[in-house]
Amino acid sequence: MTQQYDKLSPDAFKPVKVNNKEAEQIAKPSLNFWQDAWLRLRKNKAAVVSIFVLFLLVIMAFVGTHLTSHGVDEQELSRANLPPKISWLAPIGIADGHAKVGGKDVDLYAQKNVKENYWFGTDGLGRDMFTRVWKGTQISLLIAVVAALIDVVIGVAYGGISAYYGGRVDDIMQRIVEILYGIPNLVIVILMIMVMEPGITAIIIAIALTGWIGMSRIVRGQVLKFKNQEFILAARTLGASNIRIIFKHLLPNILAIIVINTMFTVPTAIFFEAFLSFIGLGLQAPNASLGTLINDGYKNIQFQPYILAAPAVVLSILMIAFNLLGDGLRDAFDPKMKD
Amino acid sequence: MKPTEKLLQIKHLKQYFNEGKANEVRAVDDVSFDIYKGETLGLVGESGCGKSTTGRTIIRLYDATDGEVLYDGISVHSKKSKKELKDLNRKMQMIFQDPYASLNPRMKVMDIIAEGIDIHGLAKNDKERKKRVYDLLETVGLNKEHANRYPHEFSGGQRQRIGIARALAVEPEFIIADEPISALDVSIQAQVVNLLKELQEEKGLTYLFIAHDLSMVKYISDRIGVMYFGKLVELAPAEDLYTHAMHPYTQSLLSAIPFPDPNYERTRVRKIYDPKVHNYQPDEEVKMHEVRPNHFVYCSEKELEALKAEHL
Amino acid sequence: MEKILEVKDLELSFHTFAGEVKAIRGVDFDLKKGETLAIVGESGSGKSVTTKAIMRLLPENNTEYKNGQILFDGKDILKLSEKEMQKIRGKDISMIFQDPMTSLNPTMTVGKQIMEPILKHQNVSKAEAKKKAIELLQLVGMPKPELRIKQYPHQFSGGQRQRIVIAIALACNPHILIADEPTTALDVTIQAQILELMKSLQKKINTSIIFITHDLGVVANVADRVAVMYGGKIVEIGNVDEIFYNPQHPYTWGLLSSMPSLDAKDEKLYAIPGTPPDLLSPPKGDAFALRSEYAMQIDLEEAPPFFKVSDTHYAATWLLHPDAPTVEPPAIIIERMKRFPGSRYYEAENGGNHQ
Known part of the structure; x- marks a missing residue:
């Protein structure tokens, strides 16, 4: 086989001096870890929607209570037990203020002579459910976020110290954790509530008391993984102090995991608070949280399901949104896990 | 060059893990040798033979179970004041094996290289710090545009050179190179080895070169030690x-x-x-x-x- | 010799977050019966991707086969369904991976893992499969195979595990064995054992082997033919002697000169400058031109075709074009070429016809 070649101009074979420095150039724009993660998160539709939904719910939790002229515990028996009525939905037969009373469909607003519309209806004491739901959301979020923050602070410190110093310190600290973990946390919570005055503080403490254990375990695992990596060893050979290693090298590397885990802690705390309030260990009347509202609502579920519906829907949306966002963040921070 | 002055004396060094327990590992078992000023001592052996542990014990990443390491006549493992320790840290530096794990992924190259400068206060102001980092990047064949990037944007060979720049930042006399080329491609290995040789000539560095690749070790080393269990x-x-x-x-x-x-x-x-x-x-x-x-x-x-x- | 596998003009890309990575940009080679073809190249050159494409092990969701065929037994592997592919994997073509620590299932006895492909692909009873497993362990040099098949992977050393991996790969007498850096994670003495084992097994069962490695010493030891890959393409392919003693591509020159020879002591090592190309936006012409001191104008404009050096030896470099100027390879390469009859630097034992 003989090969045929195109005739090429002699110029083509002129040697060129290639600048070797050019071969070292990096063409891509410089992105740090968080920018990179944000780009990936933006591509995740569920996570983006969740961010918007959460944003909306948080705004409503603070603004919603002022949208109507009614206070949270403003009672007025003359307008008790009204079903929801929203003027622009009424013509299609939803939320038109009608309810079945004794088998007959009646317009309760007309019957009780109420001019105003209650978007989520009113409860047995005539309190505006709309205001109460957002107040409840506010309280639930507050409890969850504060409890989650306490979790993070205690969990990171405890797990970090345990893993970083290792050896005997780690042994003792882990035994303590195991003992704490062994006690059913409902027992601890019930004892706490009995000792303390029931209220927001008591619930936050009750949730945080055992909640940090999960975080501390995750942080401990991460610190154990990183503390023998070569970049930490390099810092040590350069003479870096423990403080420097912890704050400059370890924390930035486990921050992503902490953020993800917090995203999952918040809905857990919301749910736990709701659960405690629902079984009567949580907030006491007249305070409202999503849990107490659901508790109130389920008693009348047959006749006035709307009292249960509004807080239950808000609670569900909160939980789903936090979880989807947490999932999205996990994929964005650790793309290797997915592809 | 005929090296005669002993820079480092390792005397009956022992490093046992889980000492006294059933799973005791004698990673380094009574090893003695000297390293002369300006030479490269290669240390070879198979994985688990204790060559890396020897290097890490010399630089105090581990406390020795027994034995002594004398640097310029000063015992490395004895109790020391903060200042003495820092002095030692400046004299002895280390280059690591894994170019991916040895750089903090959350820090910019600028801060990675400047870490030693920051710890030892070697730069008076931000301008001087920057200049030093740029010079170091130049020394290892990179340029100043690289300073503002993150480690994941670099190839293995480039990262290894960043690691070398970090070690050089404190102007050490003695560098332990712990398998610095075994994770690199052949064509890149030569770049790094040449760089290490050049630096040795320019700055009169002393190396302990740990490796399992015997052909490279022979090329770079003046003397070679072989370790087995x-x-x-x-x-x-x-x-x-x-x-x-x-x-x-x-x-x-x-x-x-x-x-x-x-x-x-x-x-x-x-x-x-x-x-x-x-x-x-x-x-x-x-x-x-x-x-x-x-x-x-x-x-x-x-x-x-x-x-x-x-x-x- | 009979061709058992033909890869024709293979081109494939990965769609990643950052964009399209053109991992393979036109790869052509064939594998003959009973030979060992070594594919050498640095990380990112596409050598692993090529073999994974042959095994169809690349993730389906982001891999795009843009062009080409992989012909095995007259069939195009790229067109087979997953089901048909499963019949080929492990039976006709099997694979050994780099890390013996992770390529065995830690919760399954070694015997079960060897028996798995036998039971799947061959119509035999359990007892027969077990007998076969013991034979295989014996074949790969494992002492007391009857006892050891009942043990779990963690009870074996790294070298022994790689032997087990080889036993599994050979369980169904495959026509092709793909070994992806099988000795990179092992110590030199263990590496030597495994290489010896693979060579002796190949003689016994006449398998063809594709051996991927970046270690030229290993290549010199095992290969009959060598393909050098760079930037998603094969840049030079030939018999082992042709590649080592009469290399033509500047990249092959660079690779061979960057290894220290046992007698050259104080010379500076030749180092290929720069870093491999970014396959997100591969350079237009010869991908190696940017790092080559032999680069010519045309290298920057047009990718070189394969030029024939001998019937078995081809290289993709414009230097081989009849109109191209004659260049002097690095000194170490000239030393090598002196030993190769047919090279222009060949020196016969008695002095020679040096140009």
């Missing part, structure tokens, strides 16, 4: 080790290296090391003996006679 079994000038390998383990190691030469490969005969050949008796004293000038072998008196007869 925590013990140093042979220590000799690089050339002499290849021409007069004496310990049967060294012989087996040398005979196992494939060489990029098909004709040589077709005729290469592999020797197998069986520790039973020594047949040491319980009352025999086994230690390092100088068989040829500067060529030490871990052997018994009886073996010494045989080796002397063969190699002198």
Whole structure:
């Protein structure tokens, strides 16, 4: 086989001096870890929607209570037990203020002579459910976020110290954790509530008391993984102090995991608070949280399901949104896990 | 250059893990050697033979179980004030194996290289700090545009050079290179080895070069030590080790290296090391003996006679 | 010799977050019966991707086969369904991976893992499969195979595990064995054992082997033919002697000169400058031109075709064009070429016809 070649101009074979420095150039724009993660998160539709939904719910939790002229515990028996009525939905037969009373469909607003519309209806004491739901959301979020923050602070410190110093310190600290973990946390919570005055503080403490254990375990695992990596060893050979290693090298590397885990802690705390309030260990009347509202609502579920519906829907949306966002963040921070 | 001044003396160094327990590991078991100023001492052996542990113990990443490391006459492992420790940290530096794990992924190259400068306060102001980092990048063949990037944007060879720049930032005299090229591609290995050699000539550095790739070790080292299960079994000038390998383990190691030469490969005969050949008796004293000038072998008196007869 | 596998003009890309990575940009080679073809190249050159494409092990969701065929037994592997592919994997073509620590299932006895492909692909009873497993362990040099098949992977050393991996790969007498850096994670002495084992097994069962490695010493030891890959393409392919003693591509020169020779001591090592190309936006012409001191104008404009050096030896470099100027390879390469009859630097034993 003989090969045929195109005739090429002699110029083509002129040697060129290639600048070797050019071969070292990096063409891509410089992105740090968080920018990179944000780009990936933006591509995740569920996570983006969740961010918007959460944003909306948080705004409503603070603004919603002022949208109507009614206070949270403003009672007025003359307008008790009204079903929801929203003027622009009424013509299609939803939320038109009608309810079945004794088998007959009646317009309760007309019957009780109420001019105003209650978007989520009113409860047995005539309190505006709309205001109460957002107040409840506010309280639930507050409890969850504060409890989650306490979790993070205690969990990171405890797990970090345990893993970083290792050896005997780690042994003792882990035994303590195991003992704490062994006690059913409902027992601890019930004892706490009995000792303390029931209220927001008591619930936050009750949730945080055992909640940090999960975080501390995750942080401990991460610190154990990183503390023998070569970049930490390099810092040590350069003479870096423990403080420097912890704050400059370890924390930035486990921050992503902490953020993800917090995203999952918040809905857990919301749910736990709701659960405690629902079984009567949580907030006491007249305070409202999503849990107490659901508790109130389920008693009348047959006749006035709307009292249960509004807080239950808000609670569900909160939980789903936090979880989807947490999932999205996990994929964005650790793309290797997915592809 | 004839190195004579001892920079580092390692005396009966022992590093046991889980000491006294059932799972005790004698990672480094009574190892003694000296490193001369300005030389490169290669340390080779298979994974788990204790060569990396030796390096890490010398630089105080581990506390020695027993024995002594003297740097310029000062004991490295004795109690020290903060200042003495920092002095030591500036004199001794380390280059690591894994170019991916040895740089903090959340820090910019600028801050990675400047870490030593920050810790030891070597720059008076931000401008000087920047200038030093740019100079260091230049030294290792990168340029200042690289300073604002993150490690994940670099290739393995580039990262390894960043690691070298970080070590150089504190102007050390002695560098432990712990398998600095084994994770790199062949064409990149040569870049890094050349860089290390150039730096040694320019700055008069002393290296402890730990590796399992014997051909590169021979190229870069003045003397080579061979480790086997925590013990140093042979220590000799690089050339002499290849021409007069004496310990049967060294012989087996040398005979196992494939060489990029098909004709040589077709005729290469592999020797197998069986520790039973020594047949040491319980009352025999086994230690390092100088068989040829500067060529030490871990052997018994009886073996010494045989080796002397063969190699002198 | 009979061709058992033909890769024709293979081109494939990965769609990643950052964009399209053109991992393979036109790869052509064939594998003959009973030979060992070594594919050498640095990380990112596409050598692993090529073999994974042959095994169809690349993730389906982001891999795009843009062009080409992989012909095995007259069939195009790229067109087979997953089901048909499963029949080929492990039976006709099997694979050994780099890390013996992770390529065995830690919760399954070694015997079960060897028996798995036998039971799947061959119509035999359990007892027969077990007998076969013991034979295989014996074949790969494992002492006391009857006892050891009942043990779990963690009870074996790294070298022994790689032997087990080889036993599994050979369980169904495959026509092709793909070994992806099988000795990189092992110590030199163990590496030597495994290489010897693979060579002796190949003689016994006459398998063809594709051996991927970046270690030229290993290549010199095992290969009959060598393909050098760079930037998603094969840049030079030939018999082992042709590649080592008469290399033509500047990249092959660079690779061979960057290894220290046993007798050259104080010379500076030749280092290929720069870093491999970014396959997100591969350079237009010869991908190696940017790092080559032999680069010519045309290298920057047009990718070189394969030029024939001998019937078995081809290289993709414009230097081989009849109109191209004659260049002097690095000194170390000239030393090598002196030993190769047919090279222009060949020196016969008695002095020679040096140009």
